[in-house]
Amino acid sequence: MLSERFVGLYLYGSLATGDFVLATSDVDFVVVTEGEPTATQVAELAAMHARLAASGGLFASLEGSYIPRAALRRWDLGEARHPHLAHDRPFGVEAHGADWVIQRFVLREHGVAIAGPSLREWIDPVSPVQLRDAIARLLGDFWANHGCSDEFLGPRAYQVFAVQTMCRALHTLARGEIASKPAAARWALDALPVRFRPAIERAIAFPGGDQADDLEETRALIRFAREQSRATT
Numbered sequence: 001m002l003s004e005r006f007v008g009l010y011l012y013g014s015l016a017t018g019d020f021v022l023a024t025s026d027v028d029f030v031v032v033t034e035g036e037p038t039a040t041q042v043a044e045l046a047a048m049h050a051r052l053a054a055s056g057g058l059f060a061s062l063e064g065s066y067i068p069r070a071a072l073r074r075w076d077l078g079e080a081r082h083p084h085l086a087h088d089r090p091f092g093v094e095a096h097g098a099d100w101v102i103q104r105f106v107l108r109e110h111g112v113a114i115a116g117p118s119l120r121e122w123i124d125p126v127s128p129v130q131l132r133d134a135i136a137r138l139l140g141d142f143w144a145n146h147g148c149s150d151e152f153l154g155p156r157a158y159q160v161f162a163v164q165t166m167c168r169a170l171h172t173l174a175r176g177e178i179a180s181k182p183a184a185a186r187w188a189l190d191a192l193p194v195r196f197r198p199a200i201e202r203a204i205a206f207p208g209g210d211q212a213d214d215l216e217e218t219r220a221l222i223r224f225a226r227e228q229s230r231a232t233t
Contacts, residue, residue, distance in 0.1 A: 001044050007032040007069055008116020012103055016110040019180040024157070024207065026087065029064035030107060032116060036068055042083050046091040063087060065096065074124050075101045075134075097141070101126060101134035105178050128176025135169045136233040139226045148222050156211055159218045163203040166218075166225045167192075173225075173232050196221055 013028030014020040037045065045066065052059040066083040080096040105126040111119050143162075146152050153159055164181035167188040171179050179187065185204050189197055199217040202210060 001048065002031070002033060002037060002041060002066075005033045005035060005037060005041070007034055008119075009114040010107060010116065010119060011112040011114060012106045012110065013063075014180055014182075016106060016112050017180040017183075019182040021182075024160075026061050026063040027058055028103075029062065029114075030072075030103075030111075031064070031066045032069050032072060032119075032122070033066055034069060037066055037083060042093060045083060049085050049091045061087065067096075069122055072104070072107075072119070072122050075104060098134040098137035101130055102172075102178055105131060109178075131172050131176060131178060132233050135172050136229045139169060139222075139229045143222050144226065148219050150215075153215055153218055156213065157206070159199075159214050160203045160206040162218050163199050163214065163221060166221045167200060167203075169225050170228060173228055192221075193224070196224070 008031070010030045010032065011028065012030060014025045015027060019025075049062065052062065063086050065085070068082070071079055071082070075096075075098070077095070077097070080100065081093055082096055083091065084094050084096065085091045104123050107119050108123040108126065113119070143166075147162065153162060164185050168179060168181050168184035170192065171177075171184040171187050174191065182204065185200050188200055192200070196217065199214040199221065202212065202214060205211075
């Protein structure tokens with residue numbers, strides 16, 4: 001399908017960091033290409049991913065991007081529009097935001113090569129300053145707007161996602177490194193104010209245990225993370 005443009009296939013996210021949970025985790029992938037896929041190839045990829053999603057199982061949990069090798073080296077918002085697959089929107093070419101500073105770090109340091117050479121020579125090192133700046137961008141953009149809306153945070157699973165993401169953001173602000181969301185949540189149990197402990201414990205236990213609605217506590221944790229970001233960046 002990509003023929004001569006295909007360079008490699010890599011896994012990142014929880015499968016790479018060792019915290020994959022079959023019931024809740026996405027299968028995060030990056031396909032590295034030589035140049036951008038053509039419009040015809042993008043349409044063929046969209047049809048392929050539709051078939052995979054319809055087949056169910058792990059194929060329904062795929063989330064990833066097709067990124068040219070040259071664009072993989074460093075994040076540049078002006079040159080960060082690539083084919084992307086997400087479970088909550090159709091496959092298509094879209095902007096890759098500041099979270100791709102974090103994804104590049106994970107790919108470089110922990111990425112799993114399914115096909116192709118190591119990515120370490122293709123991705124520049126990501127510094128603690130760059131990681132903290134990426135967190136600040138995300139907290140001041142998505143999480144200040146749609147990320148704290150009733151529409152986004154209404155489903156219990158998205159509250160859990162938000163709580164774990166805020167724990168990881170706060171861990172990065174404090175330490176200048178990236179941990180998986182479950183590992184960051186365990187760190188946050190002792191590192192954050194005690195008022196957030198019940199919501200964090202429920203997020204760690206999800207989907208089991210007491211899963212009371214944590215909408216207001218989740219919003220409070222987002223506000224707390226944004227305040228910490230302004231104080232440390």
